[in-house]
Amino acid sequence: MSETVTIVGAGMVGICTALSLAERNFKVRIIDKNAPAQGASYGNAGIISPWSILPQAVPGIWKNIPNLMFGRHQVLKTRMSQLPKLVPWGIEFFRNTAPEKVERASEAMSILCGPSIDLYRQHLVGTKHEDFLTEAWYVHAFRSEDTARNWDENAIDYRQRRKFGAEVEFIGDKDLHRLEPALGPDFKAAVLVKGQARAKSPEKIALALLNKALSLGVTFDQAEMLEIRRENDLWHIQCKDRSFESEKLVMAAGAWSTKLLEPLGIKLPLMAERGYHVQFPNPGVALNNSVMDIDAKIVASSMTEGLRVAGASEFCNINAKADPKRQALLTKQAKTIVPDLNTEDASFWHGHRPSFPDSLPLIGEFDTHPGLFASFGHSHYGLMMAPKSGEILSDLIEGRKHNLDISAFNTKRFS
Numbered sequence: 001m002s003e004t005v006t007i008v009g010a011g012m013v014g015i016c017t018a019l020s021l022a023e024r025n026f027k028v029r030i031i032d033k034n035a036p037a038q039g040a041s042y043g044n045a046g047i048i049s050p051w052s053i054l055p056q057a058v059p060g061i062w063k064n065i066p067n068l069m070f071g072r073h074q075v076l077k078t079r080m081s082q083l084p085k086l087v088p089w090g091i092e093f094f095r096n097t098a099p100e101k102v103e104r105a106s107e108a109m110s111i112l113c114g115p116s117i118d119l120y121r122q123h124l125v126g127t128k129h130e131d132f133l134t135e136a137w138y139v140h141a142f143r144s145e146d147t148a149r150n151w152d153e154n155a156i157d158y159r160q161r162r163k164f165g166a167e168v169e170f171i172g173d174k175d176l177h178r179l180e181p182a183l184g185p186d187f188k189a190a191v192l193v194k195g196q197a198r199a200k201s202p203e204k205i206a207l208a209l210l211n212k213a214l215s216l217g218v219t220f221d222q223a224e225m226l227e228i229r230r231e232n233d234l235w236h237i238q239c240k241d242r243s244f245e246s247e248k249l250v251m252a253a254g255a256w257s258t259k260l261l262e263p264l265g266i267k268l269p270l271m272a273e274r275g276y277h278v279q280f281p282n283p284g285v286a287l288n289n290s291v292m293d294i295d296a297k298i299v300a301s302s303m304t305e306g307l308r309v310a311g312a313s314e315f316c317n318i319n320a321k322a323d324p325k326r327q328a329l330l331t332k333q334a335k336t337i338v339p340d341l342n343t344e345d346a347s348f349w350h351g352h353r354p355s356f357p358d359s360l361p362l363i364g365e366f367d368t369h370p371g372l373f374a375s376f377g378h379s380h381y382g383l384m385m386a387p388k389s390g391e392i393l394s395d396l397i398e399g400r401k402h403n404l405d406i407s408a409f410n411t412k413r414f415s
């Protein structure tokens with residue numbers, strides 16, 4: 001048995017990292033202040049795609065911001081209290097819209113997203129839950145055929161996905177409703193991104209992988225980390241009601257990570273970018289794929305727990321109360337996507353995407369703090385990026401060399 005590693009955060013990133021490390025015989029402890037997989041990894045839209053390789057910051061995005069904020073779909077919101085943090089973050093975000101930066105980010109994203117389906121399939125082997133992942137297309141549903149055609153031919157989104165190998169196809173009204181019979185009549189055309197997968201339950205996949213890790217000797221403790229400090233070449237992890245010691249420590253606490261690192265003098269521009277979902281447990285209708293309403297930027301997907309509609313981007317304090325208007329709005333939007341939807345007994349959830357201004361996570365060791373590793377900041381893509389992130393971090397912890405260029409995830413890039 002080699003060194004002990006403690007992972008703070010049992011979201012999908014922490015769990016995949018624990019599994020990869022356990023497979024290499026590390027002695028791993030994973031801690032979470034809550035039950036496992038109850039953060040962003042619980043309620044996301046379930047998209048697992050090798051082709052999600054476009055960062056949020058793209059050329060010309062500023063032109064869309066007024067519509068995203070004040071248009072009828074209310075995609076983007078910010079609360080005033082966040083402005084002091086959001087302004088510098090936003091400046092950095094817009095710097096990242098330069099074409100050469102987008103190109104670099106796409107390449108980096110493809111390192112993490114490219115193998116996502118294969119790695120999930122490997123991880124799920126032996127869990128008896130291999131069927132929690134299913135092949136799917138990404139159906140980008142448009143209200144106008146002309147707009148869909150125009151986007152298909154000109155938008156950077158599809159240009160970039162094609163460049164990285166995705167099969168992308170425009171379809172008209174008839175084919176769209178043949179593909180998704182439950183889809184509402186407002187949608188007249190779609191652009192399909194093929195060769196993807198979707199989680200039928202992100203939470204259940206996370207728990208299946210955690211159970212696999214536990215069977216390999218990983219331990220899980222429900223404990224809230226309050227403080228970490230280095231003493232006698234060990235990391236001392238002070239939790240609310242107990243403490244742990246560990247040779248290596250991995251911070252994988254998603255949107256909470258930077259707050260936990262600040263006492264060590266590590267300052268990073270991470271925003272908690274809130275998203276919401278509404279889930280309908282007895283929907284009475286089903287979708288075959290991940291369907292995005294391209295105007296509302298929400299994704300609907302049939303899961304084992306019901307039909308889930310997820311989206312929105314809200315920059316607010318991580319502890320702020322949920323915006324109650326979102327449930328009604330998402331329910332209305334869901335009814336447009338699937339008009340026959342039974343909306344009774346719906347549940348309402350919110351979670352936080354850990355978002356850096358360049359859409360890329362931090363993966364690696366902090367030079368200033370030996371034995372302290374980061375794997376957080378996976379923003380909109382953490383479900384699909386988690387397995388490869390876990391593999392890369394395990395390589396780094398093990399001191400194994402590989403030939404991938406992982407400099408884009410460097411822990412020093414914001415200093």
Ligand SMILES: Cc1cc2nc3c(=O)[nH]c(=O)nc-3n(C[C@H](O)[C@H](O)[C@H](O)COP(=O)(O)OP(=O)(O)OC[C@H]3O[C@@H](n4cnc5c(N)ncnc54)[C@H](O)[C@@H]3O)c2cc1C
Nearest residue numbers: 009011013033039040041045047225254275381382383384
């Ligand atoms: C609405 C929405 C839709 C999304 N859709 C997709 C999608 O379709 N595909 C995709 O790839 N990504 C999607 N994402 C993004 C994805 O969900 C996240 O990037 C991912 O879940 C981040 O995983 P994580 O493990 O880093 O964080 P989390 O899942 O948030 O886990 C962090 C964990 O750290 C724990 N923690 C925090 N503080 C402490 C502490 N002090 N001590 C101990 N533990 C602590 C928390 O309790 C939590 O369990 C979506 C996100 C949202 C909000």
